[in-house]
Amino acid sequence: MQQQLLGCLCQHSASTGHLAVGKQAHLAIRRLPCLRSVWHIRPAAQIARHHTQLLCTAAGSSSSEAATARHTNSATAGQLDLIIGPMFAGKTSALLKRVNDLEAQGLTVVAIKSAKDTRYHASRLVTHDGQSRECFAASSLAEFKEHQASEYRASQAIAIDEAQFFPDLLEFCLEAAERDNKLVVVAGLSGDFRRKRFGEVLDLVPLVDNVTKLTAGCAFCNQPALFSLRIAADQRQEVVGGADKYAPVCRHHFNNFQRLRSEQYADAVVE
Numbered sequence: 075m076q077q078q079l080l081g082c083l084c085q086h087s088a089s090t091g092h093l094a095v096g097k098q099a100h101l102a103i104r105r106l107p108c109l110r111s112v113w114h115i116r117p118a119a120q121i122a123r124h125h126t127q128l129l130c131t132a133a134g135s136s137s138s139e140a141a142t143a144r145h146t147n148s149a150t151a152g153q154l155d156l157i158i159g160p161m162f163a164g165k166t167s168a169l170l171k172r173v174n175d176l177e178a179q180g181l182t183v184v185a186i187k188s189a190k191d192t193r194y195h196a197s198r199l200v201t202h203d204g205q206s207r208e209c210f211a212a213s214s215l216a217e218f219k220e221h222q223a224s225e226y227r228a229s230q231a232i233a234i235d236e237a238q239f240f241p242d243l244l245e246f247c248l249e250a251a252e253r254d255n256k257l258v259v260v261a262g263l264s265g266d267f268r269r270k271r272f273g274e275v276l277d278l279v280p281l282v283d284n285v286t287k288l289t290a291g292c293a294f295c296n297q298p299a300l301f302s303l304r305i306a307a308d309q310r311q312e313v314v315g316g317a318d319k320y321a322p323v324c325r326h327h328f329n330n331f332q333r334l335r336s337e338q339y340a341d342a343v344v345e
Contacts, residue, residue, distance in 0.1 A: 152251035156278050158264040159288035161302040162322045167201045168288060169233050169261040176231045176257070184229040185209035186218050188239035199235050209235070215246035230256060237262030238273035247278060266311050267304035267320070269328075290322035297324035303331055 157168050176183050185199055189211040200206040210225070212218035215234070219226050226232075232250055237243050237260045250256045262275040264287065279285060290299040299322030306319040323331070 152255040153257045154247055154251040154278065154282045155259045155284045156282045157261040157286045157288065158275060160264060160290055160299055160322045161320045162290040163288035165261040165288060166199055166235055167205060169235055169259060170199060170201065170205055170207055172259050173207065173233050181230040182228055183231045183233060184225050185233045187211055187235040189213045190239045191236045215240050215242050232256055232258045234260045238275050240273065243274040244277045248281065263302065267302050269301055272311065292324040292327055293321040294327045295324060297326065299323050300325060301328045303328055
């Protein structure tokens with residue numbers, strides 16, 4: 075059924091000019107046999123490069139340097155910045171760049187990621203193109219704060235990756251920024267594979283100093299990818315994976331996939 079579904083979508087995309095089958099690039103999702111036979115998808119490294127910003131600061135600047143300068147010039151106030159986007163949008167890359175910038179300016183930075191993310195390394199932040207950095211892995215931010223209390227106290231800035239997996243994200247970020255006066259940079263998904271709220275990431279939006287929304291490139295055309303499309307059949311919200319389970323897609327291809335999937339399941343029920 076999955077192969078038929080992808081085949082139908084591929085044919086539809088080709089007929090409407092949204093996909094140059096066989097010529098655009100190599101397959102990004104190499105571990106799915108059905109995709110190898112019917113669909114040519116651009117590599118993940120090419121997909122994760124179309125970044126846009128959703129919200130600038132009140133002063134009209136949203137660069138990491140300007141944001142850091144505002145924090146370091148304030149002796150009493152912390153800061154909370156948010157990086158969001160779909161899969162393959164370069165969120166971890168943007169977070170690592172921010173960490174490097176902060177450390178270059180002399181700040182002590184602690185990096186944290188969810189222990190659920192074991193795709194590349196259990197205790198490193200790793201981007202899709204291979205950049206990496208040591209970090210603490212924890213199932214909750216309270217766990218990190220308890221077990222790495224000295225590192226937390228010594229830190230001036232905290233970087234959090236895969237933030238959608240932390241059940242206590244909101245509470246931790248507010249305490250770190252507003253009580254302990256730390257600069258907190260959070261990176262996470264803007265929504266799940268159904269385009270629904272995922273964890274507490276979106277709860278931070280009314281509270282942050284800066285929001286940066288990144289886009290990837292659609293796996294099937296050249297439009298900006300806003301959403302994470304799950305190729306795998308698993309319907310649970312939390313399914314950790316990379317290009318074996320997900321592809322970034324534009325609005326057009328997300329809606330086409332959902333429509334074709336519904337039609338395929340309806341046909342299967344009738345049969």
